[in-house]
Amino acid sequence: xxxxxxxxxxxxxxxxxxxxLADRIEAVGINKCFLSEITIxxxxxxxxxxxxxxxxxxxxxxxQQRFTVVPIFNSLDVYASxxxxxxxxxxxxxxxxxxxxxxxxxxxxxxxxxxxxxFERLNxxxxxxxxx
Numbered sequence: 001x002x003x004x005x006x007x008x009x010x011x012x013x014x015x016x017x018x019x020x021l022a023d024r025i026e027a028v029g030i031n032k033c034f035l036s037e038i039t040i041x042x043x044x045x046x047x048x049x050x051x052x053x054x055x056x057x058x059x060x061x062x063x064q065q066r067f068t069v070v071p072i073f074n075s076l077d078v079y080a081s082x083x084x085x086x087x088x089x090x091x092x093x094x095x096x097x098x099x100x101x102x103x104x105x106x107x108x109x110x111x112x113x114x115x116x117x118x119f120e121r122l123n124x125x126x127x128x129x130x131x132x
Contacts, residue, residue: 002032002110003033003108003109004033005035005036005100006112007112007119011039011043013131015059019131021130035063035069035070036104038096075105075106077106093118097118101122102122104125105122105123105125111128112127112128116129
């Protein structure tokens with residue numbers, strides 16, 4: 001049974017009502033969809049940096065009520081080994097993206113993202129793009 005980790009860009013599209021994501025999440029089951037703590041951090045930064053921070057913080061709060069947020073602690077070994085491997089090959093990935101990817105890998109979750117080309121550099125990651 002597949003379970004999914006929604007990347008930050010997917011959450012933003014969900015907020016905007018784009019790509020039929022609400023229907024897709026409902027179809028697979030909201031209980032099978034998760035968020036990383038890093039995604040919450042990125043969303044909160046975006047809200048704080050927006051023209052309507054209170055409105056956007058409320059959206060994030062509501063999102064956190066709907067989905068289980070996965071902590072990153074159990075993903076730190078995957079993060080460290082993948083960061084070292086990527087650095088040696090000159091294929092650097094942003095730390096936040098790397099932590100989100102490591103969370104998907106270590107929790108055996110399929111990462112749902114539009115940024116396939118970034119994340120496919122990670123070993124053992126499963127990716128689906130729900131916006132194509």
